[in-house]
Amino acid sequence: MPFAVSLIAPSSFTAPEAVADGIRGLEALGVTVRVAEPLHAPRRYLAGSRAHRLAQLHAAFDDPETRAVWAVRGGYGAAQLIDGIDWPRLARRAKPLIGYSDVTVLLDHCHRHGLPAIHGPVAKAAGGLLSGADAERAVVRRQFEETLALIQGPTSLDYPLTPYADAPASLEGPVVGGNLATLASLVGTPAAFVAPPGALVILEDVGEPYYRLERALWQLVHGGALERAGAVCLGTFEGCAPYGDSSLEAIVAETLAPLGVPLFSGLPVGHGLHNRPWRYGATGRIECGRLSIAG
Template sequence: MRTLLKPTPLAPGATLAIVSPASTPKPDRVQQGIQALEALGYKTRLYPNALNKGPLYFAGDRAERLADLHAAFADPEIDAIICTRGGWGSAELLPHLDLEMIRANPKPFLGYSDHTSLHTYLLKSLGLVTFYAPMVAADFARRNGYDQASWTHALTGSDPWSLTATDGLRTLRPGTATGQIVGGCLSIYTESMGTPYAPNVYAPDLPNFPTILFLEDIGTKPYQWDRYLLHLRFAGHLATAQAIVFGDMSQNIAPGNPEDLAFLEAVLLNNLRDFQGPIAIGLRSGHVDAPNITLPLGIQAQLDTSDPDNPRLTYLESAVQP
């Protein structure tokens, strides 16, 4: 396991760069999100290509999206980088990232969904701790769209801190395990397998390290969850996983249909019948319609479901520099 590169804490009055590495956001939603962030005391800077329309569904062409991301990392006046929305497009940027410039300018990078590819590659290539976190148009534009407690703990340096049943966490299999928390959006994470940008947590000829795997998605049917998990297992990716935490599944089932949720949980447990570690589900991070929880990726955590009625995911170290 490489030495982690931790960004600086997010201080009151920090300046946030607003970028769109993937798809075009709705301008009115971006403005609503900016107003919410500024009401929290942050300064914001909307980057030149963040609202671009096209080509296709992208927020500008690859060069424009890359230019904004690079400029935000390089600018010493920017304290953190937050994405407007996900969609599709971040993976196009991976071969063109200026990794040495980013290494020299570590700062919090925040987003989820499609940005899983950036989280994964920045951790793999630099050891950079990033944040699976609320986005401007997707969450801060919503009333009560972000979870204040986890945002504060993750970005200001609380050590340790926990997520519990009040954050949606439920037990699927009891146990206790510790590891480096990795993961993100199931489809994006899994589709990196077999590419140079896949998470580097298992290699037969290299020392391996234990992980806690976090997975969530939207609009993914039970058989697709089954297929993606089987792919991860066949790729050797579960060999180092000590525990698995699934996100909130409400965006993957018919609204108000508990039978669908029960069926999906049965699919997950059947797929993971040979997996020995603890399993939890329901964590409200990523694609949610509730206050979105901020999860640091890359640092050590412990999942404890030994008391099935009181599951707890505890971060064992700070995600930012002391």
């Protein structure tokens, strides 16, 4: 059934042509896109001042005609908004916030405040429905169709997953996490990420050499973010330069060793072509090489 969404820019500035392509892609799927004007009031690399981005976020949640609030992109800036958000105001018209990367921090805090959130493709990625190879467009379409299904109601999805070393055959817990660099940047701040007991923590990143990934994970581990985690599940690490013959899985396993947290990899989640959506905080179950997440 057709419905409307509100587009917001809580982080970095996005080129107008990329926004336009994303809107056309969503409209091709039958979605009505409502955009506050101006979407951008550029300030350095940000989409606007903190006040501009906060006003846009609140207005998007206030809109009674939309079913979800969709971030146009990540980048940097979402963490600046946390202490200025009127959470009771957002709860009056609770609707899922959608995005990933820098938007990870907003997804986590929506979940903490009892609001729905979906870790999934940003709105500008819908431009991939309009051009490129047929196979790539099919991947993008599936991901957006799954995201639209999650907006409309309970939908269970499952994803391939590979255990590392002696990881247990089955586990269950809330699914949280997101971009590794973003989560690491929050350690020691009031917005710091802390995995709930038994959580299945998904991590992904882009463009970071392995030593930076190890540094970010070390910061999470020794900052106490993963002390109660049930497992770490690696998504994609697009464009992350390896070091010698060291595998990322081996580096992560070594860093997690003091906590005894099991490791899995191979999730089609993150930057790049493969970024399937999942409902933040929903119950996930790992079994038989699959991660199933309840709607």
